[in-house]
Amino acid sequence: MMIPSELIETLTAVVRDGTFDAAARSLHLTPSAVSQRIKALEQRVGRVLVVRSKPVRATEAGEALLRLGRQLTLLEDETLRRLGTETTHDxxxxxxxAVNADSLATWILPPLARVAAREPVVFDLVRDDQDHTADLLASGAVMAAVAGDANPVPGCTSTPLGRMRYRAYATPAYAARWCPDGLTAAALGRAPRLDFDRKDTLQERFSRRLARRTLNPPQHFVPASADFAVATRLGLGWAMLPAEHAHAAVAAGQLVDLAPGQHLDVPLHWHQWKLHSTLLDAAAHEIHAEATRALH
Structure with a gap:
């Protein structure tokens, strides 16, 4: 069974843009034509491909076709460039x-910039927790991911990058007020804590390791890496920060290590499609080289 490329392109636009109307504008079609294409594709494969909500979401079958569409587009673009022909969209x-927030804030942009400086590529970086980025790869939303899980997504490869090292930091004033005897179980149970978002488990894992039980302290949620570090320096709470990221603030006396000698390492792995792509391979090469320098 052959699937016309314009039908997959329409499915990609609908899921990417979130509504049939928005997809129609980007494809220069009428909403009715977009709807007809999606129905035709669903009839062809015999599956419901999208949940018609706001925003539109792909079903499991739809995600498989989205992944196919991304792969076909990548292969088509690279083949045309090898032939010296302009791509369809020029x-x-x-x-x-997919990248975790701390990698995005610390080490991954320089290698991507090196690739973009010499290759005809732009990057669509999707930020998520390292324990969830592999899900985006499995769904077909992305072509590669920096993930915490070493197990490869089906149809993908997985190689280790290294470990991000985190330590518990707070301001000297915060430490004096809430942790005068150090980061004890009693202090961890009452001291306000900073979490990135509700997927962030670093602080909880570190607390449980030290206290040997689950605690329920007051929590602030600050879902942006730069602002998360700023909130820590302002004394809102204690937080786990990449050691290299906090070095300057520690040297300036803005932050102190609440548990000297204690740290939490988060392993990172590079996942990408099992697909021969010079652009993906170029990104992977630069990312691995940078990780060798930046990670433990």
Missing amino acids: RPTTLAI
């Missing part, structure tokens, strides 16, 4: 990569 190829 635009750089887009590589969608």
